[in-house]
Amino acid sequence: MIRTVIFDMDGVIVDTEPVHRYAFFKHFDELGLHITDEEYATFTGLSTRNVYQKLNEAYNLGEDIESFVLRKRAIFNDAFDEKEDLDLLDGVRTLIEDLHQHGFQLILASSAAKVTIARVFKRFGLDPYFSDKVSGEDFVRSKPDPAIFEHAASLSKAPKSECIIIEDSNNGVKAARAAGIYCIGYNSEHTALQDLSEANQVINHFSELNAEKIRAIVTE
Known part of the structure; x- marks a missing residue:
């Protein structure tokens, strides 16, 4: 679970x-x-x-x-x-709120700098939903190196087998798989030329996910 x-x-x-x-x-x-x-x-x-x-x-x-x-x-x-028209991707706030309401621990693991993460979280009021935020600037090597995801999983209150990762990039999917963590690839219209074929499953919109569906994923 x-x-x-x-x-x-x-x-x-x-x-x-x-x-x-x-x-x-x-x-x-x-x-x-x-x-x-x-x-x-x-x-x-x-x-x-x-x-x-x-x-x-x-x-x-x-x-x-x-x-x-x-x-x-x-x-x-x-x-x-x-940039006044900058907004969260369609459906992701609904998913984040649903997961939070159902007791999931949410962790951010982004290659972005801490200052960029802070700007995004402040602008969109995301801090109440996430227990931890991990920045790629704290690691010598970026994705596809798995270090950032291995560290994120170490912050989880659950074992790694009860964690999943949502990624939209080829490098991110490879990092998730190298970390041994189940990966959902998000086939974003905004992210071109990315190969998500190594993801455990691929979605095209966040409406395809909710707390019930994610809790039922079997990773082993």
Whole structure:
């Protein structure tokens, strides 16, 4: 019986991807980088720091990674505050409230920086529903490395066998499977070019899930 649900954030709870994309590509232009959509898609699920580490290895940017991270974050924060139409993904608040009402423990495990997570949770009033929030910036390696999900599961009051993960990215699904945790892939219209075939099941809308259906999932 499932008792803990671990949520990714970007592309699962809220679609900040267009804001991230805008910030990244504005900064790529500043750096003189010409990144294709296909290459950008491989960054999904990575922390900002890991994205710039990959870019530095590929393009020998020759500057301090932290300066890149801070510049991209500044562009993102300005755009985030100005984006009035930013909202939670359709159906996810209903699911979160239903799970909370039925006694599930909810944990966030996102590659996003702590400051970004805090902005999203404050804007949409999500703090009362989640017992813990885990940021990818606390880990050396990003998804598909399973460390973030293994840590999130260690915060669960239930054993790992009674946890599931909801993810929308190829890297996230691979990380969930590597952590040995049942994974529901969310086939979001906002997340392009992602392979969810390794997920235990795939949904196209959060209306396909509720507390009863999730509690009945058998992970072993």
